[in-house]
Amino acid sequence: SAVISQKPSRDICQRGTSLTIQCQVDSQVTMMFWYRQQPGQSLTLIATANQGSEATYESGFVIDKFPISRPNLTFSTLTVSNMSPEDSSIYLCSGEDTEAFFGQGTRLTVV
Amino acid sequence: RKEVEQDPGPFNVPEGATVAFNCTYSNSASQSFFWYRQDCRKEPKLLMSVYSSGNEDGRFTAQLNRASQYISLLIRDSKLSDSATYLCVVTSSSGSARQLTFGSGTQLTVLP
Numbered sequence: 001s002a003v004i005s006q007k008p009s010r011d012i013c014q015r016g017t018s019l020t021i022q023c024q025v026d027s028q029v030t031m032m033f034w035y036r037q038q039p040g041q042s043l044t045l046i047a048t049a050n051q052g053s054e055a056t057y058e059s060g061f062v063i064d065k066f067p068i069s070r071p072n073l074t075f076s077t078l079t080v081s082n083m084s085p086e087d088s089s090i091y092l093c094s095g096e097d098t099e100a101f102f103g104q105g106t107r108l109t110v111v
Numbered sequence: 112r113k114e115v116e117q118d119p120g121p122f123n124v125p126e127g128a129t130v131a132f133n134c135t136y137s138n139s140a141s142q143s144f145f146w147y148r149q150d151c152r153k154e155p156k157l158l159m160s161v162y163s164s165g166n167e168d169g170r171f172t173a174q175l176n177r178a179s180q181y182i183s184l185l186i187r188d189s190k191l192s193d194s195a196t197y198l199c200v201v202t203s204s205s206g207s208a209r210q211l212t213f214g215s216g217t218q219l220t221v222l223p
Contacts, residue, residue, distance in 0.1 A: 001157070031209075042198065042213040043155070092154055099145070100200070100211055102154035 002027045006093055006103025013083055013110050020079045021106045023093035028073035033094040034066070037105075043092065049076045083110045114138060117199050117214035125222050128189045132217045134182040134199030142209075144175055146184045147198040149216065155198055158184075189221045 005024045013019050023032065031050070035043040047055040047068055055068040069077045080087050088110045093103040117134045124130050136144075144161035159166065161173040161182050172185040182199055199214035 033211075042215040045210070094211075096209070099157045099160075100147075101157070105152075105154050107152075 001099050001101045002029060002095060002097055004093060004095060004101060004103040006106060008106055009104060010107040011109070013108065015084050015110055017083055018079055018081045019083065019108060020077050021091055021093070022077050023075065023103045025074045025095050027097070029095035029097060030073065031096055032070060032076045033096075033100075034068060034076075034078045035092045035094060037090040037092060039090075046078070046091075080108065083108075085110045113215075114212045115199055115201050115214040117197075118217045120216075121218035121220060123220045123222060124189055126189055126191060128221075129185065129187045130189055130219065131186075132184045132197055132199075132219075134184075134214055136180050136182070136199075136201045136212075138201070138203050138212075139180060141180075141201045141203045143202040144182050145200040145202075146171075146173055146182075147200055147213075149196045149198055151195075155213075158197070186219075189219075191221050191223060194220045 003026045007022055033048055034046040036046055037043050045058050046061045046066055047057040049055045049068050049070040051070045051073050065081055067079045091106045094100050115136050118132055122130055146158040147155040148158045149155040159168050159173050161175045163175050165174040170187045174183045196216040196218045198216045201212050202209050
């Protein structure tokens with residue numbers, strides 16, 4: 001399957017600031033997804049990133065808090081805005097070809 | 112009720128043991144089924160797809176029972192390197208998009 005390079009791999013951020021996470025895919029994919037994973041828990045879908053249109057957000061997630069860009073079929077960013085300690089989590093991007101594949105994850109700690 | 116439910120675990124088994132994980136899903140219209148493996152502090156990676164006819168890949172066997180909405184994963188002759196969290200994943204259609212729903216994962220530790 002394709003490979004996604006995700007960065008940063010980890011960060012420690014001050015509350016009230018924003019962090020942008022980037023994912024670069026080594027091939028074109030139609031759909032990209034952004035997930036959040038709390039320690040010991042499963043993946044929760046934040047939004048689906050569509051190329052050329054606004055992202056589609058899941059219940060409980062809004063564009064103002066998690067703006068997403070998808071400028072082309074190989075790249076996407078997720079911004080975690082105005083962070084609070086509750087945003088501390090692992091954030092994962094994902095794409096699909098014959099299977100779902102994931103970036104390496106970003107471990108975010110907000111202090 | 113969760114859309115995808117897995118054995119709570121954790122499972123601690125000796126090397127060479129056979130271990131089975133179960134997963135149930137609530138959406139009868141679910142289309143595809145997978146087992147993913149997630150190592151500590153790593154991203155999930157596809158272990159195997161699950162078909163109605165069942166499928167086997169070396170020491171791993173996956174089975175699907177659509178009538179009971181039930182998926183299983185059997186690991187034979189466990190190795191230390193099998194220690195990981197195993198995620199049951201179910202897909203369904205949401206409009207024109209395919210949506211993946213993840214179980215909460217079952218943690219396996221294989222002991223020497």
